[in-house]
Amino acid sequence: MAASYLADNQQRFLDELLDWLRIPSVSADPKFQGDVRRAADFLKARLEEAGVNNVALCETAGNPIVYGDYLTDPALPTVLVYGHYDVQPADPYELWQSPPFEPVIKDGKIYARGACDDKGQAYMHVKAFEMMMRDGQGGVPCNIKFMIEGEEEIGSNNLALFVQANKEKLQADVILLSDTGIIANDVPSIEVGLRGLSYHEVEVTGPNRDLHSGLYGGAVQNPINALCAMIASLHDENGHITIPAFYANVEELTPAARAELAKAPFNEAEFEASIGLPVAYGEAGYSTPERTSIRPTLDVNGIWGGYTGEGAKTVIASKAFAKISMRLVPNQTSDEITALFQEHFTRIAPAGVTVQVRPHHGGEPVVTPTDSAAYRAAAAAMETTFGKAPVPTRGGGSIPIVAMFKSELGIDSVLLGFGLDSDAIHSPNEHFGVFNFLKGIETIPHFYRNYAAAETR
Amino acid sequence: MAASYLADNQQRFLDELLDWLRIPSVSADPKFQGDVRRAADFLKARLEEAGVNNVALCETAGNPIVYGDYLTDPALPTVLVYGHYDVQPADPYELWQSPPFEPVIKDGKIYARGACDDKGQAYMHVKAFEMMMRDGQGGVPCNIKFMIEGEEEIGSNNLALFVQANKEKLQADVILLSDTGIIANDVPSIEVGLRGLSYHEVEVTGPNRDLHSGLYGGAVQNPINALCAMIASLHDENGHITIPAFYANVEELTPAARAELAKAPFNEAEFEASIGLPVAYGEAGYSTPERTSIRPTLDVNGIWGGYTGEGAKTVIASKAFAKISMRLVPNQTSDEITALFQEHFTRIAPAGVTVQVRPHHGGEPVVTPTDSAAYRAAAAAMETTFGKAPVPTRGGGSIPIVAMFKSELGIDSVLLGFGLDSDAIHSPNEHFGVFNFLKGIETIPHFYRNYAAAETR
Structure with a gap:
């Protein structure tokens, strides 16, 4: 039934995402300020249509935060879903093969600025929620709060103030976000470390x-x-x-910890070929995956x-x-x-x-726990939908709000991302696989069910 | 009479120059191509009005060369006047206190891109010629050829081809150009060396x-x-x-040659203050004037x-x-x-x-002779109008065509320039002193008379 709901509606899900991607919500450049707000309005309407309650644009000194919730039963665990609707600047425009704000689907990939980072990944959560509401598989098994901001690409300063001012409202058992990736479409993984x-x-x-x-x-x-x-x-x-x-x-990792990380599949020749360079380069004494993660x-x-x-x-x-x-x-x-x-x-x-x-702006490095019920629920969800248990990895990027959530709210995060390193986020020709978008929508409800099963009081 | 002709007409001379400066003849940027040609047309009309004969726009693969001549008597020496009507790009525009192509006269200085380099200095020659024709001081005492090009700021490649193809037409006894400067308004000087x-x-x-x-x-x-x-x-x-x-x-200069150059007045503190820096900087073992000339x-x-x-x-x-x-x-x-x-x-x-x-493009370094009749004629002209003999100096800039003229035509140049280092050529707020513009017009006829007296066959 879930598979059939997804199959029956996937074209509409894609069309909606493409509409959202047409709005150039570039937060770094003041000339896009009106578009940023249009992107927030668009998201608010889609959350409401999906059945989320109390959806509102929470004003800040900068771009609004889109908040909404679905609180069904205090006995159920509460998940705070984070994402961002702002995108990186798209220049240099001349290097895009199709215009960054005129999305196209080509060879199974959605090409547009923000296709992956983070509109595409955030939209998976909206559609996963809609699917749980409507697919007859038992409804929404957790309390869910959505908090989708518009200033991630410029440092999330106003989000930090919002979080400080709304600690009660934002209380949750775990934070779920999809702003990271997997190793490959046949090698699922979950990031458990981020650089600052x-x-x-x-x-x-x-x-x-x-x-x-x-x-x-x-x-x-x-x-x-x-x-x-x-x-x-x-x-x-x-x-x-x-x-x-x-x-x-x-933090200097022990040889045992380095050996554990080295188990993640990595092919140096493929890495070099993917970026068109004959030799990898970097700090002496460390491997390429270490250079982009623990160093x-x-x-x-x-x-x-x-x-x-x-x-x-x-x-x-x-x-x-x-x-x-x-x-x-x-x-x-x-x-x-x-x-x-x-x-x-x-x-x-x-x-x-x-x-x-x-x-x-700055951001703090972070390591998320792998021994929590939420991490296990996410890993089991991926194992169900990919047919293979995910590998825990240390990522090279920075999502400063993960450390901020931990320090301000005391809540750990699960980084359930579905992008690929090759998606060219922050670059010309950013894209997101249709496979990845749909796989995310398919996987997220499993997370909620697994998590509810483990954590319901 | 000369002084009175200059005094009677100086406002018109300035107005004409300002009209020419309004045309943004930037050769480096193709979008100004039409303006470059307008600047050539303007110059052609002014040369004709002054009484120059055979004025024509000589087409090249790029911008036209404005040629004209006044050949009165084979017994008189022939002077080839060189200048350029193209200018450097004006950006960054935001640093100009008045727009670069809306010339203004402020505190005795003409502010505009090209005010000094080289429209202002080239225009001195046009007006000096007009004055000799009309001021009743004996007329034009030399044969004169004008060759004013439009590609100096982008390397003069087409001028070199023009010169190679027109060696007979361009034959002269000396080349006279004003694309350099003097040390100060009360310290006249003539550049005798240029860097490549x-x-x-x-x-x-x-x-x-x-x-x-x-x-x-x-x-x-x-x-x-x-x-x-x-x-x-x-x-x-x-x-x-x-x-x-x-x-x-x-070329390593002898201690005696360095001592000779060191006689030119130079104040390190004034130099530093003029550019707003606490310390001069450069190659160890050389003075500031040496660093900008012989090194x-x-x-x-x-x-x-x-x-x-x-x-x-x-x-x-x-x-x-x-x-x-x-x-x-x-x-x-x-x-x-x-x-x-x-x-x-x-x-x-x-x-x-x-x-x-x-x-x-490149350009060759050059040293011009100081023991020629033409140099002595120029030095005597400056001594007459400034009341002080000029100092020979080695300049830091490059005028590649000076070396090219020597190698292609076998003709030496005299660099009778009237700018100041502080004129901000190639920079925002380029300017040229009204004093310097008028002093150039006053001095140039003396050069012709001195030179004719020394060289008439």
């Missing part, structure tokens, strides 16, 4: 105006050259980060300065800029690393330039 | 698409980080350029890659780019240094990225 984030914009200022490189070249510190030298100095020849005390609190990293996410137009302009720029972020691992904190970076990056400025470091 | 140029755009490619820095960070070579490391390695801790053999052919340099003129919009995007870019140029000194050649740079920059690419180096 410390993100900065740096501004290097040299002369008080752009200068002619002929008249002044050789006699002034060029801010772009200076910025490059500063960035280059942040790694040593072994790929270690040189910021003093950067590794001081890094902290530092990457420049953007750089700009001087003349970047067509042709040649012989200028020494007054200023150069970069966006630099670090991924953090357990026992590092965002505040600690942000302070270390600011202090270090300011200190290494060479004579002739000054430096400003402006931190953006 | 080797200019490149580099492209560093890593993964085959932009990647999520959480999922991939730590396991791929980040092209921006790699580019920064490559750029940082191009200088050592003493400010020397590390490209092998880069200095092999550099070769390497500067990044622009850099870009990854996310440069508002807010935070956690991306590892597929590609990073920079524009890198070197200023060359006598005995270096543009071809030699271009080859050395390409070879070196490609070789230092770290594992995990590939590099493309695309050379733009």
